[in-house]
Every structure is written in C-alpha cells, then in structure tokens.
Amino acid sequence: MRVWALCVLLLASASVPMLTSAQQPDIIQEHWYHTYTTLTADVNAWADDHPDIVDLTIAGQTELGKNLWVVRISDWSNDTKADGTDKEIVYIDGGHHGNEHLGTELAFLTAEFYIEGWAAGDQEAIDVLTNTELHILIMLNADGNDLDTRWNINQVDLNRNYDHHWNEQDETQPGSGPFSEAETAANSNYMNTVVPNADLYVTMHTGVWIMLHPWGYIPDQPIDWEMFHFIRDDVHANISDIPIRNANEGLYPNSGTSRDYGYGIMGYPTFTFETDDEQWLLGTVEALSDRLGEELEVMRYLIDNVWSWRARLEIQSIVLEDDELTLDINNLGRATTANATLQYIDSSGGLVWNSSNFSVNATNSAQVSFDTTSLSMTTDGTWELRYQVRIVESARWVSEPIEADVVAVVEDDESSFLIGYGLFNPVTIIAGFVAVAAVVQSEKEEEN
Numbered sequence: 001m002r003v004w005a006l007c008v009l010l011l012a013s014a015s016v017p018m019l020t021s022a023q024q025p026d027i028i029q030e031h032w033y034h035t036y037t038t039l040t041a042d043v044n045a046w047a048d049d050h051p052d053i054v055d056l057t058i059a060g061q062t063e064l065g066k067n068l069w070v071v072r073i074s075d076w077s078n079d080t081k082a083d084g085t086d087k088e089i090v091y092i093d094g095g096h097h098g099n100e101h102l103g104t105e106l107a108f109l110t111a112e113f114y115i116e117g118w119a120a121g122d123q124e125a126i127d128v129l130t131n132t133e134l135h136i137l138i139m140l141n142a143d144g145n146d147l148d149t150r151w152n153i154n155q156v157d158l159n160r161n162y163d164h165h166w167n168e169q170d171e172t173q174p175g176s177g178p179f180s181e182a183e184t185a186a187n188s189n190y191m192n193t194v195v196p197n198a199d200l201y202v203t204m205h206t207g208v209w210i211m212l213h214p215w216g217y218i219p220d221q222p223i224d225w226e227m228f229h230f231i232r233d234d235v236h237a238n239i240s241d242i243p244i245r246n247a248n249e250g251l252y253p254n255s256g257t258s259r260d261y262g263y264g265i266m267g268y269p270t271f272t273f274e275t276d277d278e279q280w281l282l283g284t285v286e287a288l289s290d291r292l293g294e295e296l297e298v299m300r301y302l303i304d305n306v307w308s309w310r311a312r313l314e315i316q317s318i319v320l321e322d323d324e325l326t327l328d329i330n331n332l333g334r335a336t337t338a339n340a341t342l343q344y345i346d347s348s349g350g351l352v353w354n355s356s357n358f359s360v361n362a363t364n365s366a367q368v369s370f371d372t373t374s375l376s377m378t379t380d381g382t383w384e385l386r387y388q389v390r391i392v393e394s395a396r397w398v399s400e401p402i403e404a405d406v407v408a409v410v411e412d413d414e415s416s417f418l419i420g421y422g423l424f425n426p427v428t429i430i431a432g433f434v435a436v437a438a439v440v441q442s443e444k445e446e447e448n
C-alpha cells in the first residue's frame with residue numbers, strides 16, 4: 001500500500017477520488033466497489049507498475065464514450081510458450097449489468113491475483129503467465145455502473161443484445177437489433193479480432209450463486225456436455241459446491257446472451273459466473289477478497305487448466321503397410337473431436353492425401369485404419385492433423401504438424417519396420433518404394 005496515496009484518498013474520500021496514476025490502497029479497494037474513475041486509475045497503475053506483464057488496451061467505448069479497458073496479462077517477454085507453441089488464451093469480462101458490482105469485482109480480483117502473484121514470485125501465477133494470455137475486460141457497462149443500473153444508457157439489457165438467436169425468448173429490452181449497442185459491438189469485435197482462439201470465456205454477473213454453461217436459448221445440453229460436466233464434477237469434488245448447470249434449466253431461458261454467443265458463434269467453452277445476490281449496495285463490510293475467495297478459487301481452477309478445455313490430439317504411431325495406414329492416437333484434452341483428418345501435404349503446401357473423418361473421445365485413445373491406395377509420397381512431404389478443438393460447429397480448426405519419428409513404414413518384402421528415417425525427413429519409406437528409401441537414406445548420411 002502506498003501511504004501517500006492513502007492520504008490523498010482520505011482527503012478525497014467524501015467524493016470520487018480522481019486518481020490518475022496510483023492503485024487504490026487495499027483499504028478502499030477491498031471495501032468500495034469500483035466506479036469507472038477508480039477502475040481507470042487502478043488499471044493504469046497496473047500498467048505503469050508492471051509493464052513486463054500488463055499490457056493495457058481498449059476494446060472500444062461505451063455509448064457515452066468511456067473506455068472499455070482490457071487488462072492483458074502475460075509474460076510479454078515471450079510471444080509463445082517455451083516450446084515455441086502458442087500460449088493458451090483466456091477471455092473474461094465483467095459488468096454487463098451496471099448494478100452487479102460483485103461480478104465486476106470478481107473480474108478485477110482475478111486480474112489482481114495473477115498480477116500481484118507474479119510480482120510476489122508465486123509459482124502458480126508464474127506458470128500461468130508463462131503459458132497463458134489473460135484478457136480481462138473488467139467493466140463493460142461503465143455508463144450503467146456509474147448510475148448503478150442494470151441497463152446501459154439507452155435502457156438496453158446488454159446481455160440480451162448479442163447476435164445469437166437474438167430476442168427469441170421475447171426478452172426485456174434486448175435493443176433494437178443484435179449489437180445495436182456500442183458496448184456489445186465492441187465486445188464481440190474484440191472476441192472476433194483479438195481472441196478468436198480463446199479456450200475459455202467467463203462472463204461475470206451477480207444474482208443467484210451459480211455458474212451457467214450453454215445453452216440459455218434452448219433447454220438442451222451443449223454438444224460438448226462431457227467437458228462441461230467434467231468441470232462441474234471436478235469443481236464439486238475439490239473446490240466448491242456452487243451449482244453448475246445449463247442456463248436454460250439452471251436459471252431461466254434467455255437468448256442473445258454473451259455466453260451463448262461465445263459458445264455458439266465463437267466456439268469457446270463459456271460460463272456465466274453469478275456471484276451472490278447483493279446488487280443494492282456500493283460497498284461491502286467484509287473484504288472483497290475474503291467474500292469472493294471461493295469464487296476466485298474456481299476461477300483459478302478454470303484458468304490454470306485451460307490447456308485441457310479442448311481436444312488435444314497426440315499421435316502415438318502411424319504405420320503404413322500394404323496400402324493401409326493405421327493410426328494410433330490419444331486425445332489428452334477434456335473435449336471430444338468429431339471430425340479429425342490425417343493429411344499428407346507436399347512441399348508447396350498442396351494437399352496430396354487426406355483420410356476420412358475420425359473422432360477421438362475426450363481423454364481417450366483410438367486406433368483407426370485408412371486406405372492409402374491413392375497416396376503417393378515424396379521426399380519432402382509432411383504429415384498434419386486437422387481437427388476442430390471441440391465438437392460444437394463453431395469450434396475453431398487447427399492444423400498441427402506431425403513429428404516425423406512417429407511415422408513408420410513396413411516394407412512388403414521383408415515386413416521389417418524401418419523406423420528412424422523420419423528423424424531427418426518427414427517422409428519415411430512407403431511399402432515397395434525402395435527408391436525413395438534410398439534417397440532418404442543418403443540424405444540422412446549427408447546430414448550426419
């Protein structure tokens with residue numbers, strides 16, 4: 001805590017403190033909900049104090065022109081993880097409803113946990129920020145927040161204004177059309193342009209103490225129910241008894257929400273996180289970090305395990321023999337993939353061959369065989385896996401290169417495995433293709 005800042009605050013405590021460059025001291029921050037002004041001061045102080053991990057940006061403006069601050073938190077000294085692969089991406093927003101202050105504060109506390117944890121050398125925070133980008137838009141409805149009202153300045157319910165089955169449930173004040181409001185248009189634009197590859201989206205509200213997953217617009221379970229139910233059961237077994245349900249049946253039918261949009265259009269795993277039901281006060285006697293401690297633990301669990309909230313295919317082996325390819329494959333993730341293909345790509349990126357579709361259930365293995373009569377391999381071709389990271393139609397596609405040393409070819413005359421060529425070239429030897437084998441063999445000797 002900065003003593004001089006506390007003095008300033010005590011002097012100004014009767015009115016809204018106009019801080020520009022210093023974090024609010026805990027005695028204020030822990031008990032007094034954020035206004036747009038104090039949030040602006042705090043996020044800018046984070047950016048000033050922690051430039052190595054805090055990259056502050058704006059997603060747009062509210063209808064009245066207030067900045068939609070996004071606190072981006074990661075170890076920005078590296079664009080990727082240590083192994084060169086992309087970092088996982090988490091998207092969080094708070095404050096769709098301006099009178100739901102505890103939800104907004106949970107978004108703030110989540111950011112604070114990782115920022116202060118990193119600064120203190122906490123291993124959990126270091127691990128997360130080394131491998132993950134957190135994008136946290138803490139207060140979406142800043143105009144409504146300052147008026148302590150659910151609606152934005154146009155009297156629209158922002159969480160009914162998204163372009164996903166908009167107004168199908170005959171909603172109260174959903175706006176004149178999908179994304180009619182500056183706040184929701186900016187939020188969806190941020191999702192589509194900056195974090196389309198997120199593997200977790202949590203939107204924070206206040207109401208009934210519950211976590212809601214899709215769908216809201218229909219009573220059906222989401223097609224990726226396996227992943228959502230695993231998270232529910234894991235949270236209940238180890239962290240919290242907070243109810244976790246599909247929104248339509250767990251709370252009430254609603255359409256045009258950011259949660260359904262996030263899953264149905266963006267393909268994210270999404271949760272609406274509702275903290276307890278207090279909406280009518282501007283502060284809390286109990287410290288916020290105590291009051292929301294259990295909720296923060298659930299958030300840490302979701303963030304710490306973001307690597308698992310998708311299908312993660314890992315090939316055990318590919319064996320080519322007599323015009324047949326046999327694939328042994330694991331799915332290390334908690335989501336099933338339903339339409340994966342194995343592809344053979346030539347050196348100019350052209351698709352030479354692809355398998356028929358196959359699926360691999362979450363945390364399971366599969367063995368599948370394909371006809372390779374039409375496959376003609378070259379010395380510089382490569383293998384790739386192409387699949388959707390979840391089953392939902394909107395889930396993103398990935399193309400992942402396959403390490404050559406998992407590919408083996410059985411020669412038809414001797415039926416002997418020739419493993420190891422691929423260590424130096426993605427192509428090993430195809431059955432009966434002894435000429436190719438000789439080429440690869442000579443390259444290998446040169447490289448040695």
Ligand SMILES: [Zn+2]
Nearest residue numbers: 097100205206
């Ligand atoms: Zn709400």
